[in-house]
Amino acid sequence: MAPATSPTGSDHTGSRRRPFWTMERRDALAGYLFIAPQLIGITIFVLIPLCLVFWFSLHEWNVLAARFTYTGAANYKALLSDPGLGEVFGATAIFSLGLVVLNMSLALLLAVLLSQKLTGITVFRTLFFSPVVVSLVAWTIVWSFLLQKNGGLNAILQVFGLEGSNWLRDPTTAMISVIVVQVFKNVGLNMILFLAALQGVPKELYEAARVDGVSPFKQFRRITVPLISPTILLTSIITIVGSLQVFAQIAVLTQGGPGMSTTVLVYYLYQQAFQFHRFGYGSTLSIVLFVIVAVLTFVQWQMRKRIVFYER
Amino acid sequence: MAPVKLANVRKSFGAVEIIQGVDVDIVDGEFLVLVGPSGCGKSTLLRMIAGLESISSGEIAIGDRVVNDLEPKFRDIAMVFQNYALYPHMTVERNMGFSLEHRGHSKSEIAERVQWAAQILDLAKLLDRYPRQLSGGQRQRVAMGRAIVRNPQVFLFDEPLSNLDAKLRVVMRAEIKSLHQRLGVTTVYVTHDQVEAMTMADRIVVMNGGKVEQIGTPLELYDRPANRFVAGFIGSPAMNFLPGTITRAGFEAGGVTLPLPGPIAERDGQDAVYGIRPEHLALDGEGLEAEVLLVEPMGSETQVTLRLAGQQMIAVFRERISARPGETIRLRPDVAAAHLFDAASGARLN
Amino acid sequence: MNGELSPRMKVVVYGLMSVLLIPFVFPTWWMVTSSIKPISDIFAFPPEIVPSRLDLSTYAKVFELQPFAQQYWNSAYIAAVVTVGTMLFSSMAGYAFARIRFPFANTLFMIVLLGLLIPSEVTIVPLFRIFLSWGMVNTHWPLILVPIFGAPSVFATFVMRQYFIALPVELEEAARVDGLGRFKIFRTIALPLARPALGAVGIFTFLHSWNLYLEPIVFLSSPEKFTLPQALTQFTDAYGGAMWNIQLAAATMTAIPVLIVFIVAQKQFIEGLAHTGLKG
Ligand SMILES: Nc1ncnc2c1ncn2[C@@H]1O[C@H](COP(=O)(O)OP(=O)(O)OP(=O)(O)O)[C@@H](O)[C@H]1O
Ligand SMILES: [Mg+2]
Numbered sequence: 001m002a003p004a005t006s007p008t009g010s011d012h013t014g015s016r017r018r019p020f021w022t023m024e025r026r027d028a029l030a031g032y033l034f035i036a037p038q039l040i041g042i043t044i045f046v047l048i049p050l051c052l053v054f055w056f057s058l059h060e061w062n063v064l065a066a067r068f069t070y071t072g073a074a075n076y077k078a079l080l081s082d083p084g085l086g087e088v089f090g091a092t093a094i095f096s097l098g099l100v101v102l103n104m105s106l107a108l109l110l111a112v113l114l115s116q117k118l119t120g121i122t123v124f125r126t127l128f129f130s131p132v133v134v135s136l137v138a139w140t141i142v143w144s145f146l147l148q149k150n151g152g153l154n155a156i157l158q159v160f161g162l163e164g165s166n167w168l169r170d171p172t173t174a175m176i177s178v179i180v181v182q183v184f185k186n187v188g189l190n191m192i193l194f195l196a197a198l199q200g201v202p203k204e205l206y207e208a209a210r211v212d213g214v215s216p217f218k219q220f221r222r223i224t225v226p227l228i229s230p231t232i233l234l235t236s237i238i239t240i241v242g243s244l245q246v247f248a249q250i251a252v253l254t255q256g257g258p259g260m261s262t263t264v265l266v267y268y269l270y271q272q273a274f275q276f277h278r279f280g281y282g283s284t285l286s287i288v289l290f291v292i293v294a295v296l297t298f299v300q301w302q303m304r305k306r307i308v309f310y311e312r
Numbered sequence: 313m314a315p316v317k318l319a320n321v322r323k324s325f326g327a328v329e330i331i332q333g334v335d336v337d338i339v340d341g342e343f344l345v346l347v348g349p350s351g352c353g354k355s356t357l358l359r360m361i362a363g364l365e366s367i368s369s370g371e372i373a374i375g376d377r378v379v380n381d382l383e384p385k386f387r388d389i390a391m392v393f394q395n396y397a398l399y400p401h402m403t404v405e406r407n408m409g410f411s412l413e414h415r416g417h418s419k420s421e422i423a424e425r426v427q428w429a430a431q432i433l434d435l436a437k438l439l440d441r442y443p444r445q446l447s448g449g450q451r452q453r454v455a456m457g458r459a460i461v462r463n464p465q466v467f468l469f470d471e472p473l474s475n476l477d478a479k480l481r482v483v484m485r486a487e488i489k490s491l492h493q494r495l496g497v498t499t500v501y502v503t504h505d506q507v508e509a510m511t512m513a514d515r516i517v518v519m520n521g522g523k524v525e526q527i528g529t530p531l532e533l534y535d536r537p538a539n540r541f542v543a544g545f546i547g548s549p550a551m552n553f554l555p556g557t558i559t560r561a562g563f564e565a566g567g568v569t570l571p572l573p574g575p576i577a578e579r580d581g582q583d584a585v586y587g588i589r590p591e592h593l594a595l596d597g598e599g600l601e602a603e604v605l606l607v608e609p610m611g612s613e614t615q616v617t618l619r620l621a622g623q624q625m626i627a628v629f630r631e632r633i634s635a636r637p638g639e640t641i642r643l644r645p646d647v648a649a650a651h652l653f654d655a656a657s658g659a660r661l662n
Numbered sequence: 663m664n665g666e667l668s669p670r671m672k673v674v675v676y677g678l679m680s681v682l683l684i685p686f687v688f689p690t691w692w693m694v695t696s697s698i699k700p701i702s703d704i705f706a707f708p709p710e711i712v713p714s715r716l717d718l719s720t721y722a723k724v725f726e727l728q729p730f731a732q733q734y735w736n737s738a739y740i741a742a743v744v745t746v747g748t749m750l751f752s753s754m755a756g757y758a759f760a761r762i763r764f765p766f767a768n769t770l771f772m773i774v775l776l777g778l779l780i781p782s783e784v785t786i787v788p789l790f791r792i793f794l795s796w797g798m799v800n801t802h803w804p805l806i807l808v809p810i811f812g813a814p815s816v817f818a819t820f821v822m823r824q825y826f827i828a829l830p831v832e833l834e835e836a837a838r839v840d841g842l843g844r845f846k847i848f849r850t851i852a853l854p855l856a857r858p859a860l861g862a863v864g865i866f867t868f869l870h871s872w873n874l875y876l877e878p879i880v881f882l883s884s885p886e887k888f889t890l891p892q893a894l895t896q897f898t899d900a901y902g903g904a905m906w907n908i909q910l911a912a913a914t915m916t917a918i919p920v921l922i923v924f925i926v927a928q929k930q931f932i933e934g935l936a937h938t939g940l941k942g
Binding site: 124 | 690708751752767789807812816914
Binding site: 359362363364383384385389390391393394395397398399400401410411414415458 | 842843851
């Protein structure tokens with residue numbers, strides 16, 4: 001009825017030639033057009049820069065003199081003999097490990113608490129989540145203010161007759177402070193993901209376990225943890241990769257100090273490249289960072305098979 | 313309205329050929345039902361007619377146009393999906409008018425067509441609702457409304473009733489049928505429910521494993537199935553089969569001899585399968601001995617599971633039966649209604 | 663998790679949550695209240711949890727010391743552009759990877775996913791050189807282009823793809839029969855149905871851009887180009903010491919609008935995040 005016109009004729013002999021633009025080909029073209037912006041963007045702003053990092057690490061670049069000179073493996077030799085690097089790795093490892101452990105356990109605890117059926121629970125949920133939406137630097141500045149020697153935390157401690165420390169200037173407490181500030185900022189994200197996972201566990205499983213007389217603690221270990229293990233794995237990947245990128249917090253709270261006790265890799269990279277203008281060496285550090293991120297992701301992906309008991 | 317012609321149509325997914333050469337001529341205005349077991353390729357074939365799957369080889373023509381490489385929108389077909397596929401974010405009215413919007417019809421024209429369809433399908437009061445606010449039967453009707461507003465050449469249905477409960481299914485079956493009688497649009501209807509096929513079809517295509525087993529009117533398929541597959545597929549409860557040998561004396565199986573349907577003496581000694589529908593076994597004092605295994609009274613009829621010539625069979629009687637499990641009754645097959653199939657190929661012999 | 667709690671357990675849970683809540687809520691409170699105290703009160707002992715005197719003059723100083731309104735606008739428009747751009751490109755790519763069959767789709771998807779392994783911290787040096795050679799240092803382009811195409815947008819693409827995969831494909835087939843082409847199907851069927859995922863992607867892209875810190879301090883050098891995070895750290899006296907009350911006032915102005923939006927729309931915020939195919 002509708003005036004549909006046919007681009008192919010109707011020469012209905014067996015030897016009809018197929019047009020080049022078949023339905024599949026047209027659809028494939030649409031597919032390429034859909035992914036083109038992202039693919040081109042990634043190529044220019046991610047993949048090419050990644051290749052350039054390797055290239056740069058073999059050079060030294062003097063921006064002011066506009067000189068770009070090939071230096072071979074010099075930056076890598078410098079890396080191996082860098083006296084500060086051990087400390088940087090140490091600080092990075094402590095920060096990431098501390099952050100992941102604290103973040104994941106607190107997120108799980110909060111999620112379990114928030115999954116209880118209690119009046120007003122959404123208010124708690126909102127409040128626990130709220131630091132996620134507070135501007136990162138604003139949050140860090142407040143904590144910096146709180147953690148000053150004469151700041152709010154010490155004042156409150158003093159009210160209770162306790163003596164605080166100069167949290168951000170004392171080598172033993174600076175790292176802990178940085179980790180804690182970051183955990184409170186972002187734990188809400190993982191908390192919500194865990195909460196959603198907990199709510200996805202079929203109620204009947206708990207009912208069956210209760211009928212079988214399984215204690216609540218065992219229920220948690222034997223039912224909850226296995227069933228939410230995909231979420232645990234995914235959030236741990238996101239959290240650990242995210243922890244390696246922490247920069248603003250360090251820059252605002254400690255500037256890597258005292259000494260180099262909180263100089264994590266990204267901060268060190270920034271210092272070397274953009275404060276000391278050692279762009280070649282900064283690129284070499286970038287490669288180290290890339291390798292760490294890649295290895296961690298790969299390892300956790302492999303662990304998927306062993307840890308994850310259950311997948312949707 | 314237009315005829316639809318499938319000529320040696322094939323479809324492969326990778327190396328697997330799912331549709332293995334199908335030829336069907338669908339007459340203008342016909343209600344054609346595709347039946348077959350799950351996975352036999354019914355949906356794939358229907359979707360090839362719709363243009364949702366490409367055609368690996370062969371030809372599909374709608375009217376006098378070969379549509380192989382035409383987008384669905386140029387084929388002038390409408391399709392009703394098993395799960396209705398109503399757009400959840402649009403009202404019933406918008407759902408029904410959506411295709412017209414994209415074919416450059418004017419607003420008033422669209423409103424008129426939608427009103428017309430809503431009238432026919434009794435949807436006029438529901439036009440402002442969203443699909444989630446409708447019952448299953450209402451959604452089904454909206455899906456049909458969406459198909460008819462466009463006044464297409466061909467309707468395609470893919471198991472449209474399988475998400476409804478048994479009662480509603482009967483109601484909607486009648487409604488689809490009367491809609492077809494009213495509009496007279498060529499219809500291809502996929503189902504795996506053979507009752508639906510029998511009651512709705514002008515002609516049925518029985519498919520199995522990507523091939524057509526038989527095409528015919530419901531009663532042709534019922535009375536003269538072309539092979540053992542069709543015989544077993546059409547009819548409920550299914551036809552009884554008794555494997556044995558053709559001899560001059562008759563059909564020998566499990567120590568009994570049955571009379572042969574028709575003169576097929578030249579097949580002496582051939583292995584064959586004797587087929588007899590449950591309602592063609594009658595009680596007869598002179599008949600063959602059968603052991604009763606199970607009696608299921610349904611009210612209007614009684615279904616008896618029994619063992620005859622070493623083979624488990626089902627018989628259906630209009631009269632009420634007092635037999636109990638373990639007892640022996642005597643039965644006589646209605647020779648005129650018996651079927652004989654080749655043991656190896658399954659092809660009909662009589 | 664399971665069943666009702668006994669009244670005693672309820673008290674325990676409420677108590678525990680209230681104590682745990684302090685470090686989540688108190689800093690924000692302390693930020694706001696300190697910013698409206700006179701400077702002499704902000705280090706008072708005992709600490710004033712509720713301010714006894716108000717002094718709003720610090721807020722005026724924020725705008726005197728920095729082109730703060732301009733900086734606010736910079737952050738806002740950059741975040742808006744990045745959010746819209748990411749939502750558009752990620753949903754398009756996510757849709758194609760979920761729905762359209764084309765040669766090398768899997769390989770290309772793997773290449774895109776590679777972007778997740780390469781945070782912009784890794785590529786910051788070459789990015790600096792690239793933007794320098796394009797004359798885009800001390801402009802906002804790097805802060806727009808890098809996030810729209812970098813790791814965060816890859817994550818968004820992944821989230822969108824997961825969501826599109828889960829949508830019933832029959833809806834799109836029905837639309838094809840109804841006469842729509844790919845692009846129209848995407849715009850009128852798939853995208854409207856992906857609103858929850860799109861919302862979550864939008865929220866997190868916005869927050870990511872709003873919080874960006876490394877890129878601004880690498881690429882921007884003049885105060886009227888600064889974004890908020892960078893501006894917040896600039897309120898220092900001649901000796902480099904923080905001017906706390908002014909810094910806190912600026913921080914308050916940065917944090918509170920987003921916080922209010924969040925509290926108003928917290929249901930969509932949190933549920934969008936929770937439902938967004940992050941389950942693997
Ligand atoms: N896209 C595809 N790729 C590979 N194989 C497919 C694809 N679509 C369908 N098949 C296969 O083709 C065969 C026929 O599928 P089809 O959906 O047509 O069956 P059907 O007769 O409609 O079955 P049902 O009654 O269960 O709906 C099945 O074996 C199926 O696995
Ligand atoms: Mg099917």
